[in-house]
Amino acid sequence: MALRNIVKVNTEAESVLYKKTRMVEKFDEKLKQLAEDMIETMHEANGVGLAAPQVGLLKRMFVMNVDPEEGDLVIINPEISEMEGERIAYEGCLSYPQMFGRIKRPFKLKLKYNDLNGAVKEMEAEGLKARCICHEADHLDGIMFTEKVIGDLVHESQLADNADNTDEELY
Numbered sequence: 001m002a003l004r005n006i007v008k009v010n011t012e013a014e015s016v017l018y019k020k021t022r023m024v025e026k027f028d029e030k031l032k033q034l035a036e037d038m039i040e041t042m043h044e045a046n047g048v049g050l051a052a053p054q055v056g057l058l059k060r061m062f063v064m065n066v067d068p069e070e071g072d073l074v075i076i077n078p079e080i081s082e083m084e085g086e087r088i089a090y091e092g093c094l095s096y097p098q099m100f101g102r103i104k105r106p107f108k109l110k111l112k113y114n115d116l117n118g119a120v121k122e123m124e125a126e127g128l129k130a131r132c133i134c135h136e137a138d139h140l141d142g143i144m145f146t147e148k149v150i151g152d153l154v155h156e157s158q159l160a161d162n163a164d165n166t167d168e169e170l171y
């Protein structure tokens with residue numbers, strides 16, 4: 001396993017964050033290695049999600065860990081459907097250090113994806129997990145959370161003063 005560099009905004013490498021990614025078609029050892037590296041990198045950065053463009057790769061793939069009981073998940077070629085309800089909460093991004101913004105996301109959704117062996121899987125998600133899936137799926141389309149922010153971005157040092165700050169997580 002190896003840590004990967006996380007691409008940040010306002011750096012020379014940032015253009016990869018604004019590009020659309022390509023479907024993963026080869027489910028080989030190299031992909032498993034990448035998934036392990038991304039999981040390690042996400043934990044090292046104290047994040048709950050990390051998408052391939054954030055480590056400089058234009059692949060439709062992300063990793064997440066929002067529920068310690070469920071553990072690490074590797075999501076490949078995701079397709080979101082049946083979104084229901086909406087919630088507004090603070091989000092942060094490992095590619096945009098220290099800044100948070102309020103984003104509207106569906107409360108519930110269904111997700112179809114491939115696992116590391118290429119098998120088709122489905123899951124239902126709600127709350128923080130649904131929010132994380134939407135944030136990461138946006139990364140795969142070259143969309144940063146800052147494009148969807150309601151109001152202003154706030155620095156993490158100001159977050160504690162906000163009463164409606166229910167979830168702050170880094171994706």
Ligand SMILES: [Zn+2]
Nearest residue numbers: 093094095171
């Ligand atoms: Zn992000």
